[in-house]
Amino acid sequence: MYAQMVTSEATQEDPQKLAAFQARIDAGEKIEPKDWMPEGYRKTLIRQIGQHAHSEIVGQLPEGNWITRAPTLERKAILLAKVQDEAGHGLYLYGAAETLGVSRDELTEMLLDGRMKYSSIFNYPTLTWADMGAVGWLVDGAAIMNQVPLQRTSYGPYSRAMIRICKEESFHQRQGYHIMMKMAQGTPAQKKMAQDALNRFWYPSLMMFGPSDKDSVHSAQSMKWKIKMNTNDELRQKFVDQTVPQAEYLGLTVPDETLRWNEEKGGYDFAEPDWSEFFDVIKGNGPCNTERLAARNKAWDDGAWVREGLIAHAEKRRAAKLAAE
Amino acid sequence: MKTEWPLWEVFIRGQHGLNHRHVGSLHAPDAEMAIKNARDVYTRRNEGVSIWVVEAAHISASSPSDKGPLYEPSESKVYRHPTFFDIPDEAGHM
Amino acid sequence: MTDRDALFEYLLRLGDNTLVLGHRVSEWCGHAPVLEEDIALANTALDLIGQTQMWLGLAGDVEGEGRSADDFAMLRDVWDFRNLLLVEQPNGDFGQTMMRQCLFDAFHFDLLSGLAGSTDDRIAAIAAKALKEVTYHVDRSSETVIGLGDGTEESHRRMQAALDLLWPYVGEMFMPDAVDTALHEAGIAPDLPALRASFDTRIDEILRQATLVRPDNAYAHSGGKTGVRHSEHLGHLLTQMQWLQRAYPGAAW
Numbered sequence: 001m002y003a004q005m006v007t008s009e010a011t012q013e014d015p016q017k018l019a020a021f022q023a024r025i026d027a028g029e030k031i032e033p034k035d036w037m038p039e040g041y042r043k044t045l046i047r048q049i050g051q052h053a054h055s056e057i058v059g060q061l062p063e064g065n066w067i068t069r070a071p072t073l074e075r076k077a078i079l080l081a082k083v084q085d086e087a088g089h090g091l092y093l094y095g096a097a098e099t100l101g102v103s104r105d106e107l108t109e110m111l112l113d114g115r116m117k118y119s120s121i122f123n124y125p126t127l128t129w130a131d132m133g134a135v136g137w138l139v140d141g142a143a144i145m146n147q148v149p150l151q152r153t154s155y156g157p158y159s160r161a162m163i164r165i166c167k168e169e170s171f172h173q174r175q176g177y178h179i180m181m182k183m184a185q186g187t188p189a190q191k192k193m194a195q196d197a198l199n200r201f202w203y204p205s206l207m208m209f210g211p212s213d214k215d216s217v218h219s220a221q222s223m224k225w226k227i228k229m230n231t232n233d234e235l236r237q238k239f240v241d242q243t244v245p246q247a248e249y250l251g252l253t254v255p256d257e258t259l260r261w262n263e264e265k266g267g268y269d270f271a272e273p274d275w276s277e278f279f280d281v282i283k284g285n286g287p288c289n290t291e292r293l294a295a296r297n298k299a300w301d302d303g304a305w306v307r308e309g310l311i312a313h314a315e316k317r318r319a320a321k322l323a324a325e
Numbered sequence: 326m327k328t329e330w331p332l333w334e335v336f337i338r339g340q341h342g343l344n345h346r347h348v349g350s351l352h353a354p355d356a357e358m359a360i361k362n363a364r365d366v367y368t369r370r371n372e373g374v375s376i377w378v379v380e381a382a383h384i385s386a387s388s389p390s391d392k393g394p395l396y397e398p399s400e401s402k403v404y405r406h407p408t409f410f411d412i413p414d415e416a417g418h419m
Numbered sequence: 420m421t422d423r424d425a426l427f428e429y430l431l432r433l434g435d436n437t438l439v440l441g442h443r444v445s446e447w448c449g450h451a452p453v454l455e456e457d458i459a460l461a462n463t464a465l466d467l468i469g470q471t472q473m474w475l476g477l478a479g480d481v482e483g484e485g486r487s488a489d490d491f492a493m494l495r496d497v498w499d500f501r502n503l504l505l506v507e508q509p510n511g512d513f514g515q516t517m518m519r520q521c522l523f524d525a526f527h528f529d530l531l532s533g534l535a536g537s538t539d540d541r542i543a544a545i546a547a548k549a550l551k552e553v554t555y556h557v558d559r560s561s562e563t564v565i566g567l568g569d570g571t572e573e574s575h576r577r578m579q580a581a582l583d584l585l586w587p588y589v590g591e592m593f594m595p596d597a598v599d600t601a602l603h604e605a606g607i608a609p610d611l612p613a614l615r616a617s618f619d620t621r622i623d624e625i626l627r628q629a630t631l632v633r634p635d636n637a638y639a640h641s642g643g644k645t646g647v648r649h650s651e652h653l654g655h656l657l658t659q660m661q662w663l664q665r666a667y668p669g670a671a672w
Contacts, residue, residue, distance in 0.1 A: 035389045060449035060457075067445050071663040071672035072489045073438075076445070077468045081369075083448050084461035088366055091454045095350040098332060104352065105329040129663055129672070164349070168370070179672075187670050295450065303452020306513045306567065308328045309574025313566040314354035330453070351455055354566065361559055365459040 002055035002119045002143055003048040004210040005282070006228075008221040009040035025226050030156040033099040041225055042100050045155055046107075047116070048227060049097040054111045054118035056090035058292050062126045063135055071129060078175050079132060085172070089165045096157040112297050120278060121208050123286030130183050130190070130197035136176015138198075138205040138243065144173060145239050146209070149229035158227070177246065184250040191251075198247065199255045203273040209236040211275055241267045332381040333359040335366075337373035345377050353378075425601040426539075427481045428501065429608060431491070432598075432644050434474030435502035438492055439653070440523060441467030442660055443510055452513055459559065463520070466552040473545045493664035497654050504643035505588035507653045511581065514567055514574065518581035521564045524557035525621050526592045526614070533609025542607060561625045568629025575630065582626075583634050590639020593618070 018038060024031065031037055063083050070076035094104040110116040121139055126132065147169070151162045183194040209232040213219040222228035247254050256271045280286065330352040336345035348367050353359035359378040367373070387395060403409050412419055420428075444464040451457035475488035505523055510516045531553055534546035567574040595603075595611040602608035626633055642648030663672070 032389065034386060057449075057454070064449035067448055068442060068659045069662050071493070071670075073468055073472050073492055074489075075672060077465055080445050080448060080461055080465055080468070084369075084458055084465075087449070087454055087457045087461070088369070091351060091366060091458070092349055094454075095332075098350065103329055161349070182672055186672075187667065189667060190670055299450045299452070303456075303513065304328075305571065305573045305577065306452035306456070307330065309570025310354040310358070310563070310566045311328050311330055312570040312574070314358070316569065317355065352453065353455065357562065358566075361562070362455040362459065364555075365462050366455060369458075369462070 002059075002146065002208075003051040004117070004119060004208070006044065006048045006051060006218075006222070008218040008225075009043040009047075013038050022224070025154045025224075029154075030159060031154050032156045040221075041227075044222060044225070045158065045227055046097055046100050046102050048222075049093050049100075049158055049161075050102070050107045050110070050116055051118060053090045053093035053097060053107065054116060055122065056086045056093060057111075058118040058122045058296060059139075060086050060090075061292055061295055062122055062124070062288070063132060065126050066129060066132050069129070070132075075179075082136070082172055082175060085168050088168070089161075092161040092164055093158075096155075096161040099157045108300065112293070112300055114284070114293070117282065118292075119208060120281040120286065121204050122292060123281050123288045124200070124204050125288050127200075128193045128197060130180070130193040131201070133176050133179030133183060133194065134197035134201040136172055136174075137180055137246070138176075138201050139208070140169065140172040140176060141243060142205050142208045142235075142239050144169060145235045145242075146230075152226070152229065154226035180250055180252075184252060194250070195252050198252050202255050203277075206236060206240070206270075206273045207275075207278045207281075209233075209239070211278070237267050240270050244268055330354050333363075333378045334381050334384060335359075335363040336377040336379075337363070337367055338375040339373055340371075345375065348372075350381060356380075420597065420601070422601070422605065423481060425598045426607065427478055428598045429602050430474055430478035430481060431501040432503075434471050434478055434488070434491065435500050436506050436523075436527075437467040437474065438471040439500070439502040439656065440506035440520075441465075441471060442656060443506065443508075444516070444520070446510055447516065456513075460516075463556055463559075466549075466556070470545070470549045470552070473548075477541055477545065489664075493661045497649050497657060498646050500649060500653060500657075501644050501646050502653075503588070503591055504640050504650055505585065505592065507643065507650055507656060508585065508588065509652055511584075512577060514577040515581040515584065517560055517563045517567065518578060518585055520556070521560040521625065522585060522589055522622070523592075524553060524560050525618050525625075526589075527553050528557045529614040529617050530609065533614065537608065538606035557621075561621075564625055564631075565629045568626070568631045578629065579631050582631055583636075586634040586636060587638050587640050590637070591641045591643060594639065594641055596645060 153159045183190040213232045258271045260269045262269045338345045353362045363376045441464045447460045472488045475491045479486045531546045531550040537543040568578040593615045603610050
């Protein structure tokens with residue numbers, strides 16, 4: 001997901017406090033910034049929310065790649081509004097992380113020097129306009145699977161950020177599917193483009209949920225703390241079950257010959273993605289890792305004089321105001 | 326040089342005359358830019374008609390450990406709620 | 420030149436200005452110095468794209484040949500574009516982008532204020548809507564120019580360089596030709612040269628607060644809004660903007 005493979009931190013604190021904390025979570029109470037919380041809970045959340053925020057920001061790039069080439073003025077406006085929303089979502093999430101005692105600049109620096117990760121999906125290139133459809137439909141569709149349950153997460157600021165994000169994000173997947181519909185009903189070239197986009201984004205979308213974690217100790221701890229709401233496999237299955245009929249409606253073929261409806265489990269059987277590719281991407285060897293990080297670093301470095309200039313002006317103004325009083 | 330802009334908390338009053346409500350935070354060099362940034366970040370969907378910003382460092386918050394003494398005493402003041410009083414239907418709407 | 424031709428030409432100028440500038444500003448998405456600026460720039464670009472749809476849509480109605488705003492945006496070549504040279508200038512650094520924005524916004528605000536009182540109701544209505552958006556644009560861009568001009572040594576130096584670079588493109592905004600004169604006389608558009616005084620007052624105050632020096636150079640490049648001589652930059656912008664429509668003619672998206 002946007003926060004893949006976040007390992008939870010072990011925690012060594014007063015067992016009584018831990019038990020009381022767990023009881024609050026079990027009772028459905030929200031944990032707020034000034035409340036006592038285990039150090040492991042705090043650290044795991046910083047890592048997870050930070051990674052989620054980074055994914056939104058890096059996630060601007062593959063779609064931003066097509067803003068200046070959108071085919072109509074309306075499509076350009078829609079895409080721009082969507083990518084802008086992603087910047088907003090990054091901002092809300094950084095804000096939630098900041099309540100845990102880390103600054104946005106610290107998180108940003110950890111992204112830029114590679115200490116923190118972002119979702120593997122954004123290391124894939126967007127090559128045709130149909131990719132704008134596929135990203136909205138599949139990538140946002142997969143993200144929503146995870147984000148909707150996270151609205152109920154135990155940490156108050158995170159939960160509130162997710163509520164706002166889910167509300168805003170509801171048009172994102174629909175605009176993507178709308179692009180796919182237009183293309184699937186379009187010229188032979190457009191239809192081919194749509195199929196090609198599905199072929200390239202299907203498995204990377206399945207990878208977004210991360211490898212199976214049903215036996216993972218870290219995931220179990222995170223689920224107990226209600227900062228992870230479902231297992232990766234549950235979400236992946238749900239995503240496939242929802243998406244396959246949508247592909248059929250478009251007249252497109254999911255690139256998986258083993259895909260079959262399984263009456264007994266009431267879901268599809270499907271092929272696992274190539275996990276070695278996933279680990280390559282996570283390690284930095286995806287098709288676009290270098291470009292994505294370079295773009296973020298360039299924006300940050302080129303923007304330094306602007307950030308410095310505006311704060312310097314604000315300080316001068318404040319000093320002048322004080323002097324006048 | 327450390328130049329992170331201060332953090333501001335943003336409060337917005339919506340269309341229907343309700344109180345300003347906390348919507349989130351953002352960074353800005355000063356109050357004027359914080360209001361502009363709040364307009365751009367938090368009212369993209371026609372959410373508000375009035376914005377307040379306050380530097381996060383200037384907010385004082387109650388302590389969670391005071392939760393008992395601060396809020397529990399009001400739980401027993403049940404007579405403050407209209408449902409405490411049993412008024413016969415014959416008396417009409419009240 | 421008939422009245423209709425002049426009106427059509429004038430609407431293309433309005434729509435092409437917002438089209439090209441909106442495109443330029445949208446290039447920043449995902450690359451701005453700080454998230455808040457990234458989001459704000461996208462809002463500006465979205466406003467400008469929306470205004471484009473209205474101006475070019477009206478241009479199509481006036482022309483009466485069934486061309487849509489998208490047809491104008493995607494299927495004309497450089498010489499048919501009627502935008503000012505200022506708005507097609509490349510983004511450069513963030514300071515150059517904000518200086519370009521501030522100079523255009525100051526002009527745009529006065530122009531739209533005049534157009535809001537147009538005798539043509541359709542134009543007055545679009546201008547009134549756009550004016551609300553542009554009132555915020557000029558507020559924000561001037562505040563940013565002041566902040567960066569008065570900020571650090573480096574930000575000051577960069578803003579002065581941006582001003583020096585872009586100043587020769589200011590004059591064209593106020594240079595009337597037969598189209599402007601005809602529309603002014605018909606009560607449809609304001610008198611262009613008369614807008615200059617208000618622009619100068621506003622810009623001088625911004626530059627004063629920004630501690631920037633207005634360039635002596637009074638030379639003004641021209642040829643954008645008449646379409647006679649655009650800069651080389653516009654063609655490259657069009658190769659991106661129009662690529663899909665050109666590569667797959669007639670497809671619906």
